[in-house]
Amino acid sequence: MLAFLASPSDESLRPRRVADIVVIVKGGSVYDGLVDLTDKTPSITKWELMDGVQPILQAVEHVCRTDPGVIEQCRLSGIPPEDMHKVYCDPWTIGYDERHGSKVRLQQALMYYRPDVDTCQYQYPLDFCPIYDADKEAIVAIDIPKTRRPLSKAQPIDYTPKAVEAAGGYRTNLKPINITQPEGVSFSLRGRELEWQNWKFHIGFNYREGIVLNNISFNDQGTVRPIFYRLSLAEMVVPYGNPEHPHQRKHAFDLGEYGAGYMTNSLSLGCDCKGSIHYLDADFPARDGTTRTIKNAICIHEEDAGILFKHSDFRDDSVIVTRARRLVVQQIFTAANYEYAVQWIFHQDGTVQPEIRLTGILNTYALNHDEDAGPWGTCVYPGVNAHNHQHLFCLRVNPMIDGPNNTVNMVDTVPSDEPVGSPANFYGNAFYAKKTKLDTAAKAKTDYNGATSRTWEMVNEASIHPYSKKPASYKLVSREVPGLLPKEGSLVWKRAGFARHAVHVTKYKDDELWPAGRHVPQTSGEPSRGLPEWIGDGSESTANTDIVLWHTFGLTHIPAPEDFPVMPAEPITLLLRPRNFFRNNPVLDVPPSYAITPSQVAGKSEGVYDATDKMSKLAFANGTSETNGNGCCGSAK
Amino acid sequence: MLAFLASPSDESLRPRRVADIVVIVKGGSVYDGLVDLTDKTPSITKWELMDGVQPILQAVEHVCRTDPGVIEQCRLSGIPPEDMHKVYCDPWTIGYDERHGSKVRLQQALMYYRPDVDTCQYQYPLDFCPIYDADKEAIVAIDIPKTRRPLSKAQPIDYTPKAVEAAGGYRTNLKPINITQPEGVSFSLRGRELEWQNWKFHIGFNYREGIVLNNISFNDQGTVRPIFYRLSLAEMVVPYGNPEHPHQRKHAFDLGEYGAGYMTNSLSLGCDCKGSIHYLDADFPARDGTTRTIKNAICIHEEDAGILFKHSDFRDDSVIVTRARRLVVQQIFTAANYEYAVQWIFHQDGTVQPEIRLTGILNTYALNHDEDAGPWGTCVYPGVNAHNHQHLFCLRVNPMIDGPNNTVNMVDTVPSDEPVGSPANFYGNAFYAKKTKLDTAAKAKTDYNGATSRTWEMVNEASIHPYSKKPASYKLVSREVPGLLPKEGSLVWKRAGFARHAVHVTKYKDDELWPAGRHVPQTSGEPSRGLPEWIGDGSESTANTDIVLWHTFGLTHIPAPEDFPVMPAEPITLLLRPRNFFRNNPVLDVPPSYAITPSQVAGKSEGVYDATDKMSKLAFANGTSETNGNGCCGSAK
Incomplete structure (x- = not known):
């Protein structure tokens, strides 16, 4: 590549174009391969069976909604079966779980609930965690905590325009700032x-x-x-x-x-x-x-x-x-x-x-009404524990x-x-x-x-x-x-x-x-x-x-309520x-907004450089008259 | 003050207006005083003689230029007496010098030279340091280093338009960015x-x-x-x-x-x-x-x-x-x-x-041609040592x-x-x-x-x-x-x-x-x-x-040549x-640029919030046609 970059016109140096392939076969086998695409007929230059690895993830919500075990856990949380379309899950890789190992492709489903389709689900976390087998396309286990935390009954807090309007509406005191480049951009x-x-x-x-x-x-x-x-x-x-x-x-x-x-x-x-x-x-x-x-x-x-x-x-x-x-x-x-x-x-x-x-x-988890979230998390909203x-x-x-x-x-x-007072560091400042x-x-x-x-x-x-x-x-x-x-x-x-x-x-x-x-x-x-x-x-x-x-x-x-919703x-x-890379300051040739030299200040030479931005304006039409304060710095109480 | 701030209309609570005074008397005595300005006739409410203190600084260049000792040191550095108008000094307080103590008001003069009135003096530091007595208005001592470092003969490097033009001129490829608020500002x-x-x-x-x-x-x-x-x-x-x-x-x-x-x-x-x-x-x-x-x-x-x-x-x-x-x-x-x-x-x-x-x-000091500036400084330009x-x-x-x-x-x-493996921190992630x-x-x-x-x-x-x-x-x-x-x-x-x-x-x-x-x-x-x-x-x-x-x-x-001149x-x-100060995110009511809810995406409800900035433009008139690249991430060399 370095040789080609040095002589980009020399086609003989152009690196071959190779695709990096990962294949997951039904049953769970994984292959890593390289396919050379340079010639008209692609050729496989590497093909390797990988043991006990799991490639990057691709999803799972629909399976959760129909799994009988998940439906039962939702019922225990306070969600009736007819509301399963209100149940959502974030599919995470399982990370690693020693009970399941690396040979089966698994996901953990972090569970949430939306009382309404436009209500953010992260304020209604559920307390259990189904495990999904990507090869079987099925829930194969559900992790259930010892302490149960039923669905929160808190009122939703949302950031949607409808919710903000209901809570008093948007602030109206922001004037626009326009940023424009009428002559175009400086990059190509x-x-x-x-x-x-x-x-x-x-x-x-x-x-x-x-x-x-x-x-x-x-x-x-x-x-x-x-x-x-x-x-x-x-x-x-x-x-x-x-x-x-x-x-x-x-x-x-x-x-x-x-x-x-x-x-x-x-x-x-x-x-x-x-x-x-x-x-x-x-x-x-x-x-x-x-x-x-x-x-x-x-x-x-x-x-x-x-x-x-x-x-x-x-x-x-x-x-x-x-x-x-x-x-x-x-x-x-x-x-x-x-x-x-x-x-x-x-x-x-x-x-x-x-x-x-x-x-x-925030990633959120369920919290009971009378439960303390600390020290591993913070109650950022009623029923919501955001973990450190x-x-x-x-x-x-x-x-x-x-x-x-x-x-x-x-x-x-x-x-x-050298110590303070020694000849090499007498005043101790070295x-x-x-x-x-x-x-x-x-x-x-x-x-x-x-x-x-x-x-x-x-x-x-x-x-x-x-x-x-x-x-x-x-x-x-x-x-x-x-x-x-x-x-x-x-x-x-x-x-x-x-x-x-x-x-x-x-x-x-x-x-x-x-x-x-x-x-x-x-x-x-x-x-x-x-x-x-x-x-x-x-x-x-x-x-x-x-x-x-x-x-x-x-x-x-360490989460705080300011981070929510x-x-x-x-x-x-x-x-x-x-x-020590450039010989000196490399931006001396950037045109200044304004430059005046001592001899120009003294009126002894010409050529004051003035490229002041003419689009800038005073904030108030009447200049300083809007303000009539003093510099008092108020210290004594 | 707190009482007045709580009830600003109650004039009886308004704090008295008091001036804080420092007086330096000829001879060196310093007084701290307070003067109550509230009534028509000001009254002094505190007047205290301060022993061995020196108030904030006020300058000294002209004295250096005419002092015979300084003129002699300049001559030794390579500056003839007729060029003393090219000698400059930054008047610093002396900090503290145990030889002189705190009772005499002193300044140290960091010395520089300008070959030309428009050439920045910090590239021509001089190696000696006169000490100025503010009461006597005279140079009372000159600190002279053991190693002498005569005036640098390096060519000047300047950031003035004249110098930049001589070195090749200003870059011409920066297009203006305009920032405007046509409806005014949002503060009052x-x-x-x-x-x-x-x-x-x-x-x-x-x-x-x-x-x-x-x-x-x-x-x-x-x-x-x-x-x-x-x-x-x-x-x-x-x-x-x-x-x-x-x-x-x-x-x-x-x-x-x-x-x-x-x-x-x-x-x-x-x-x-x-x-x-x-x-x-x-x-x-x-x-x-x-x-x-x-x-x-x-x-x-x-x-x-x-x-x-x-x-x-x-x-x-x-x-x-x-x-x-x-x-x-x-x-x-x-x-x-x-x-x-x-x-x-x-x-x-x-x-x-x-x-x-x-x-x-940078504050600079003289450096001889064959001298190593390290480890306490860096040679940022020939003859110029910038100290750490x-x-x-x-x-x-x-x-x-x-x-x-x-x-x-x-x-x-x-x-x-708790250790890894213990019941309270089994996986060690707490x-x-x-x-x-x-x-x-x-x-x-x-x-x-x-x-x-x-x-x-x-x-x-x-x-x-x-x-x-x-x-x-x-x-x-x-x-x-x-x-x-x-x-x-x-x-x-x-x-x-x-x-x-x-x-x-x-x-x-x-x-x-x-x-x-x-x-x-x-x-x-x-x-x-x-x-x-x-x-x-x-x-x-x-x-x-x-x-x-x-x-x-x-x-x-730790200075580098990029910091100079x-x-x-x-x-x-x-x-x-x-x-934990606000009940929740305090900016939910800032109007969004764009907001669409799930039901709006699905076409099941109205009211998509669209306040997209209409002044923004694509960089190139022909949109993406200017670029025809690919996502290759080039790794093998």
Whole structure:
């Protein structure tokens, strides 16, 4: 691929086009295959029977509604048989259940009830959990808790316009904000290759990861410098913190078990994004050989991003103000109750900012009227227990900083070792960036350290900065890095090996794409699939070679009533920042809004630069007359 | 004040109007006074001689240029006497220098050179440091390093339009983004009291802190609930990490030594902010009794803030998408080389987000051609050493969550104590939010813990949520919390007591506003002023009373060439989030962009809500035809 990218016009270098196939045969056998599609007659180049694995999931509500056992449990909960059409279920993979193992393809049905078709079911969770056998197409067991929790009788609380109107109506005091680009956008696309503000990259999309960014480079004053070969969100796990059976099975691997691509929303202009938007579709093969298309699966737009840089000199009133622009490549996927808006944000200064906004609805469970939800959950509404959980995302970074041979250093800012009063640190103020080279996969298993503002830098040791003499690098700056809270040796710990550390580094291999393994459903974690098996004893060198950095970040969510019945979006973000990569600030040539030099302030030279935005207006027509306050800062009570 | 705020029409409750006075008498004596201005004849109610303190700073360049010692040092550096008008200095307080003590009012002059009046001086630092006596109005000493570093002969690198044009010119591929509010803004002001989206607060401003927000409340479905009595950025310190004398003196307290209000920029429409903006001025008393006004010291505007919430139901294609709005109250101040853009961002969901964007220019020092800048600094340009430093900000929060009696809990998300395999945690997945009540000032000295995603919640123990049974709270979510890197016992550690811990809590007292003390310049740190002296032995109760939470956050900056000659803005942000405060999601009544219910999807009911933004457009006139790519995710190399 690298050879072809270097000489894209040389057809002899074009990689062969190969389809990656998974087949589930009636009876449960699973085959992995590769089919070479390059020639007119496709040829199967790999065909392998997989033992005890379960591929990504495809659904089950109708079976629940007609199963006699489920109907009986619904009756016990207070739902008469004639209301079974009001019963809903979210089909989850079973995760792993030691009573059933990995050879039978199973789903657990999280059960809910809608008193009315337009009432959100997550406020009426049911307390039992049917287990569905995908091969038999039947419910094969029902997990029934010791404590029964009949259907909640609380009044519904909904976010539908009808419900909001009934509760007092919509607020009417929001005036529109219009965002327009009358001269068009500043990016261009050729096929799926995007160019914007010195950036160039290819926007891929697959069923599993959704957006995949390939071949990311930056045109540095005429020299196209590679930065990343491939960037994607490669896996995630959402462990829930309630120890009661069967809630331990709630630890969804949304990418590996369901597919962020498959679950992607079709986006709407003026809703999901505002301004001037370009959309890309996503195509998947359907079971019958046709193409399934998600229209507008990806949206691309620019945003004003505040001040890019500013400086005034206090002594002479010279000033420069330059505004920033950013480019957003976004998808939103719905994993049953939750939505994840994944944004790949590019900045003019060479920074890449992956950002995920979490919204949607809490996963909920039934709670009795007199029952305490704590400490493993919160009563967010009468009858509704929202369990503690984590969202742990795994970012896969295949760096190519000035070429394929890169190294990762862990960087801690620490005080000097010398004591206060010693000649080398007399006043005690010395501190520096301590670097630890992660030169084997074993050494690279590293955790976050907030106290040292720990970062990790991907460097090219052969590309030395002319001034700082430091290697060209991209630094991972990530601050939302909770540890995996399920304990060492726990089911989640075993299955989600990638989440044990904030950072892993491996030597690049073609088929190591997804850190919980290729087939995730019903893995037992014995052995732990994906990263732990690839790393093995960890002796492989990760220094000055083609490497992959795996970063697990996320947040721990202790629910609150503010999150219900639908969650205001909570963003989580991190940065990949160039350090010692560019010769100097790479955005000096972004036109300022306003610039005046000392000699211009003094009236001794011409050429004040004034590109002030003329569309901006004062908020009130009468200027400051609307306000007549004073600067009093009111402190004494 | 609280009584008056409760009954603002009762003039008998109006607090007396009192001026806080600092007088520096020729000879160096300092007096603190209070003058009651309520009656026609002002009366002095306090007049106190202060011993060994130095008030905030006022400048010195002209003295340096004519001082014979400075002229001689410039000559040694390679600057002839006739070029002394090209010599500049940034007047810093001396911090503290044990050779000179606290009784003489001193400044240290950080020296620079401009080969041309329009060339930024920070790329030509000089290696010596004159000390200025403000009372004598003369240079009284010059610190001269052992290693001499003559004036750099490097070519200048500038960010002026002339320099950029000479280097190839501005990029021409940025198309404008217009942001307009044709129907006006959604906020209103009465005097300095702002109302927006259920929020109401008073915008104060003073010489020291700049913006001060008072009396912040939220109209919760008709009930005005107090949240914060007062919010401000109360202090900051910028310690530099180079141990060589006299760099230990570089640890600016920009608020306490210079004043974020005094240093505030006058903002420009369409430059510093875009859209529909309202400005407020800041007024200060001048030495001659007149008023000094900074026009447009504060800007206020709304921004579209992406998705507020979204949910789709995978089974029936029902969907709701609601966009978010935020309100920004901003000031930008210039502390010699650096600029700090301080934004107070209000969200519709009850979140307050203080955000600071750091830009401007690195503090620089001279570096010889063959000299290594490491490990205490980085050579960012030939001849320019940018020292490691931290920016540590102290946010002062005086909460009033449903009333004045509040308590702070430290919250850590931790695994269950029960081992894997035990009946109470069989699968090992149990975790919860462990709360530690910080009920004394001593106990409240707490540090950040990234591993437990540590937060701090300000609660009203008497205001219990009807569903969750937890107390109403605002949670401090802050992730950029480096420790103070100067060591325990160091000069900075002694002077910046507030920076020793991420959080301190004190019982409210009228005159405890600024955590490094009232008069900051030249404090020795023995004793440590401000927070450490107020806390004392720490035995005072901070539970269920009127409290102040002091939060120190910030970042550690290891400079890189990308930061030079001017820094792309680096944001640092934190959140104050309502948890168990609102009965449920408080933004359900924000009109959605689009909402369709299951029955509407099925064509069984009317009333699809469609308020899609009609100003949004496709990026390319020919829609998707410009792109003809495929979803290939290119993995094998």
